[in-house]
Amino acid sequence: MKKNLFLIFFTLSFICNAQTKDKIDTTKLFKELTDQACSCIDSISTYNRPKDSITANIGSCIDDKVGAYQLGQKFANMDLSNPTGEKKEINVTLNLNKNSQEYKDIYYEMEKYLMDNCSVLKDKIAANNLVNNNSMSTNQKALDLYNLAIEETKKENYKGAIENYKKAVKIDPNFAFAYDNMGICYRRLEQYDLALESYEKSLKIDPNGLMPLQNIAVVYSYKKEYQKAVKTYEKIATIDPNNPEVFYGIGQLYALHLNDTEKGLDNMCKAYKLYVEQKSPYRTDAEKLIQMIYADMKKNGNEAKFNEILKANNLNSN
Structure with a gap:
């Protein structure tokens, strides 16, 4: 057998x-x-x-x-x-x-x-909840307000959540996760400049914080400041070189917004391979974008270049 x-x-x-x-x-x-x-x-x-x-x-x-x-x-x-x-x-x-x-x-x-x-x-x-020295507060009142804010976020009451996060960081100004989550709430309210301000405050506490950096890249994308988003992803790569989100983010920006499908495809292939290696379900999202890029390149007579980039990344068109 x-x-x-x-x-x-x-x-x-x-x-x-x-x-x-x-x-x-x-x-x-x-x-x-x-x-x-x-x-x-x-x-x-x-x-x-x-x-x-x-x-x-x-x-x-x-x-x-x-x-x-x-x-x-x-x-x-x-x-x-x-x-x-x-x-x-x-x-x-x-x-x-x-x-x-x-x-x-x-x-x-x-x-x-x-x-x-x-x-x-x-x-x-x-989820990006790796705890560093100042990620969480040791002050119980600040933690209680933080947990109240989390509950308001679950209810999609982002304004109420922000008020509780503000109270938490007033008690403990080094509460990085409170700034991170405050930024997410501002982003959902489409108050992008305030979101960036919150993430920057988190980075002052922890300059290598992946959560605020990834969210800064997303906010720059929403603001259509695509080159700034690319630079932010590149900074993440210096901290976490095997993070597939870096290549996915850069690939998406080049393919959909910066009119460079070849760079977009190359980065998306790298993201796809890392997702597969890490058994991440985001593999399916990368696959969909690769198929979208293929349709565009085929339409423009660049099918041979598409296959060349896949081959360079040890992938095949199947």
Whole structure:
């Protein structure tokens, strides 16, 4: 028997009506399993944890459901009725090698579904809660106000949240996370200059803070100051060179706003490879942008250049 094949023997007892042919609804099974994966992802803690550790946990939540779905697919075309009520032995061969195309296809299908339908997934992979010396306050009153602000943010009461963050930093001026989250609230209210001001205050406390830097890049994009956004991502790269968000952000800016699809594609390929290596579900977003760039380059007769850039990044057009 090949190493990557597992022969699983199931002895199933069915008590069914003689005229009934039981069938498994694979569409329903897929949704049930991915909903379970979403619940698993929701339970993952992101506090003071590096991204690769969080994405590894997310991958495990999805991995746990792939085998179950494979099994359901195998049973879907079998007649599971058993009018005699006797024990019925069914032999099923599953390919559980994670590098097999069968396994990858199901994993990526589940991942795409979760990106579109599991809101907590993006929250988990976007979390940047690594704690440095001044990230959190040691003052209980400041922490209480911070937690009140978090609750207001969940209710989308961003103005109320900002007021509590302001009170928290008045008590503890070195409360970096309060400035970071205040900036996010200002950004959601489209008060971009105030958002930048909040992030800059956080950076004065922690000059290498990845959360404010990433958010500064996003705000510059909203303000259509694209070169400033690129420079901010480049600064992040000096701190965290294997951060795929750097290459994704730069690639998106060049492809969609700076009219340089070749630079956009090269950076997006680098982002895609890092997402795959880190098992990040953001791989699907990078894939979509690569497909968009391909359509544009093909339209302009640059398909050969597209393939050349992919080859340079050890990717193929499939």
